[in-house]
Amino acid sequence: MAYMTTTGGQFSEDTAAINSYLENIDVYLAKWPIPESPEVSALLEKPSLDEPEKEALLKGFDEAFLRLQKEMNMKSRDLIVLHPGTPGLNELLDRFAPCHTHDDEEVRYIIDGEGEFGFVFPSGEQALLKVVQGDFIRIPKNTEHWFVLTQSRRIKAIRYFSDTSGWVPKYTASKVRIS
Numbered sequence: 001m002a003y004m005t006t007t008g009g010q011f012s013e014d015t016a017a018i019n020s021y022l023e024n025i026d027v028y029l030a031k032w033p034i035p036e037s038p039e040v041s042a043l044l045e046k047p048s049l050d051e052p053e054k055e056a057l058l059k060g061f062d063e064a065f066l067r068l069q070k071e072m073n074m075k076s077r078d079l080i081v082l083h084p085g086t087p088g089l090n091e092l093l094d095r096f097a098p099c100h101t102h103d104d105e106e107v108r109y110i111i112d113g114e115g116e117f118g119f120v121f122p123s124g125e126q127a128l129l130k131v132v133q134g135d136f137i138r139i140p141k142n143t144e145h146w147f148v149l150t151q152s153r154r155i156k157a158i159r160y161f162s163d164t165s166g167w168v169p170k171y172t173a174s175k176v177r178i179s
């Protein structure tokens with residue numbers, strides 16, 4: 001279950017309550033069921049996947065992509081698979097751990113494992129949102145945020161893009177104050 005803590009001392013694990021809090025910065029969280037298929041389950045259990053396996057797993061989530069193509073004008077998707085054995089994992093994570101923004105929205109569907117998104121509000125307050133399997137999240141462009149893995153250091157997330165050109169972190173001056 002997703003849960004959120006804030007520098008103001010708030011805590012919630014209710015999707016509706018989290019959304020009403022994150023509404024201020026237009027971040028949207030939803031719970032989407034994982035397709036019940038033996039092939040999807042088998043692929044989700046594997047810590048690392050080769051390219052054909054990634055394609056096969058993405059195919060299992062075609063329904064979500066079709067919906068996003070229609071409703072959010074998403075053009076493409078890919079699958080990020082991270083685990084403790086991922087080469088260069090620390091360097092990769094270091095890119096997204098400081099506060100940053102993007103010129104395009106960040107849209108993710110967590111299909112295995114977990115991670116934490118942090119958000120900086122205009123007031124300076126910060127919130128940390130743990131996302132787990134089945135969590136779909138949309139972070140608007142230019143919204144200050146960061147991302148870290150949890151101790152398990154394992155996640156599979158589908159990334160959806162309406163335009164890949166904006167997909168570079170632009171670092172901001174804010175310091176992460178919650179973990």
Ligand SMILES: [Fe+2]
Nearest residue numbers: 096100102106
């Ligand atoms: Fe980001």
